[in-house]
Amino acid sequence: MISQAMTWAMSLVLMLFLPRFLGAEGMGQLHLSMSIWAIVGMFVTFGTDTLLTKEISRAPEKTTELVGAAVILRSVFYVVGFALTAVAIQFAGYTQETIYVIYIIGLAELLNQVGSVARASLIGLERMEYVAITSIAFRAFVTVISIAILLMGYGVLVAAAVNIGGTLVTAVLHFYYLKKLQPVSFLSDWSTIRTVFKASSPYLMVYAFSVIYKQLDAVIISLLVNETQVGWYGVADQLFGTFMFVPTVFITAVFPALSRMFADKSDSLLQLMRKSFHLLLLLSVPIGLGVTAIASPLVVLLFGADFAPSGPVLAIMGFVLVLTYQNILLGQFLISTDRQNAWTVVMAVATVATIPLDMVLVPWCQARFGNGAIGGSLAYTVTESIMVVAGLWLLPAGALDKTNIWLSIRVLLAGLVMLAVVWTIRDLPIVIPIAAGGVVYIGLIVLLRVVPEEDWAVLRAAGQKILSRFRKHQSEPASL
Incomplete structure (x- = not known):
């Protein structure tokens, strides 16, 4: 959890620098390249990641042969993937600079593939x-070097090349420790090699739809509009991604606490789900609706006027945030109860949809608002809603x-009132609407008695657990 917090913080710092120096087009080129790869x-x-972890945990003596087979298998697939990508982008209508960025990120992906075998x-x-x-080493390298080259006046090509250095550092360290x-x-x-190929193929489908689902919007926007609008969509998506730290910490910290609290009850799993649903909704509503209310001034403050069109995109993603938090919980619950195949089908439907x-919403929003990126966020809203249902x-x-229904109604009521209050004062210095929203929510x-005393106990226990981890980390000497 400590490493997650540190990498999250460094990612946030870099995210504040890149848009201001690269502009919307440069950010679009980077975001598109990352999505493609x-x-x-x-x-x-x-x-093979899942297969390696599973098999090595059961039989560590197989590590050497499995690592060798996985590296060879990935190398072959990479050559094929690079060749197909090189052909495809020639027909996509991208600028030459965008194509160069895609190639550079592709080289970084080769090192990433090799290093992740050891990981x-x-x-x-x-x-x-x-x-x-x-x-942490990867994120520190990329953050420090990227900021340095931006301050020196270099552009998107050099910024993309930093990822080659970062993935090289990562690969070397992973194999050094292994x-x-x-x-x-x-x-x-x-x-x-043949055994690894056959054994790993079932795991591909588990993650394929999840990855494609998350990255497809940027690729389609680039094909239907241009890289600049991918940049508008990309910075909103990155801000959206920073808030995913919350459900990750929640799942990590609160699930064990809930399990212990209800371990002595016969229906503990169902009680765990009910409590988790309520607590996660309690956290997601103020964050999501708060983001919706201050989206436009927030992106201008963080990234400059060049990214003002990202405001409406982020505002819509604020609503999506509430849905996504619940989808993380629902997916985790279904997987933990051996219903991962059903959830994979849901992901497949969302991806296809x-x-x-x-194809409909991006051109329509481009014609109506001059901002096709809004269409991508609207499509995201529809698919996340489908997944929740x-x-x-x-x-x-x-x-x-x-x-849960009654508690959800009260949470949403509190969130909507907060949204109305913050919306009316959103143009004031941003600290004021944030503080006002927090007080109102x-x-x-408290007034609506949304949180029962037992849930306050869970939140306190989770907070104490997180605090104790930070204290433990601070008391331990850092070493490599």
């Missing part, structure tokens, strides 16, 4: 401290009850 990289990985192996060996150190634990070889026999939605329908009977939550 996230999709290609998912196929290159071919589910998956370290996770399987349960040496998460090495994974955390490497993650070699301390197990012998490392990049050689393998055909039989092992994204394409026609974008499907996820709730897939829950077992009794997972949610009338109490918390006051209404």
